[in-house]
Amino acid sequence: MLAPVPRPTDPFAARCSRALLSPWSRLALLALVLLTAATLVVLYEPQRLLASGWPQTGGAGAVMLFGLAYGLCTAAFVPRPVLNLAAGALFGSAYGLTAAVAGTVLGAGISFTLGRTLGQDALRPLLKGRWLLAADGQLSRHGFRSMLAIRLFPGVPFAAANYCAAVSRMGYVPFLLATAIGTVPNTAAYVVAGAQAGEPGSPAFLISAGFIVLSGLGAAVVAWRKRHALRRPSAPAPVPVPAPVPLPASQGAR
Template identity: 40%
Template structure:
């Protein structure tokens, strides 16, 4: 009974956060720049903290990544965004692990969900990395979902940090390219995004096939 209550609480929390994120207005670029200027020397720390909290509550990660490129440039923007996003992912992961893992584990059965859980158990780093390379999977949703799997927190954190580098780099390049409308970098970034998605799909299928044949 207690397990069901925790799962219900987790679902309600995710839904509430998603609704709040949907109704709250996204800051404009000028507003973000104003906040950065107001923070002065603490701007990088403020951005990391804001990114961590933002991604934990369904704030659009691509918007934050693009903002990092606009506000801090390519190299520093990628670094700050990856640190903030990883921290936010671990926050969501920890909440889901505490509330839902035990109840979900007892109800996995022997079907597709059990197979996916076994992949995260035996190949946690690779499974998390695939998850990060799929831009179609909502970032915050995947963090909560990973929390109820058997993936180790260390594997999740490492896979998240490594997997965020290419996807964040692409988004930051897009944000940085907005300074120069029509820049070919934007087209290159979109092409790279599609390539990453294809790689992740193939890799993910292989992980599932290997687990099902084990």
């Protein structure tokens, strides 16, 4: 029995397939997905539904459903402080913190997957500046430690950190674990403030509000100092002085 003769591939179809799967095509798809998500958030404002229109029913199912909605909204650039306040107002401190942290990790994982799958191959060749290479090296070699510091520092935008980590060579596990641990303090402050919003004079509300204010001021001070440090002109590199060429023995004796 004769073996089937392989059919020749269509060159045009092969070129179209390579073009659709190219790094720049995937990056364009990522930009389209993010632009669509941001547009839907602006038009429909899902944070209002989570803050006021959410059914106030107890139970683990409601907490899990809120965490799922929180993650999707976070991946679509809904501000996390609004969602954290809503989690505390709807479910209290303990359950609200659980839903908020779970939603934070879910949203970060969605953004990380999108950036790693659709944007890494196109953006990595563009990492040529000194600061970009230094940041990429830090995230790639010390993923957990670097991401933990970023999450503890409230001045770094959440979405920017997600996509920067995705472009680097950081692994999933260090990224998600550092996100789950590092976002707890700031998230807890907002959740407790939302849970105690009806009693603004309570110690819990005052402590959480004070933590939010102090952390925001600290982030502003650090950002201001870093900005001025970057503006300072760097010292010129020393010009190497060539070593003297030794003379031959016959010339030195003259």
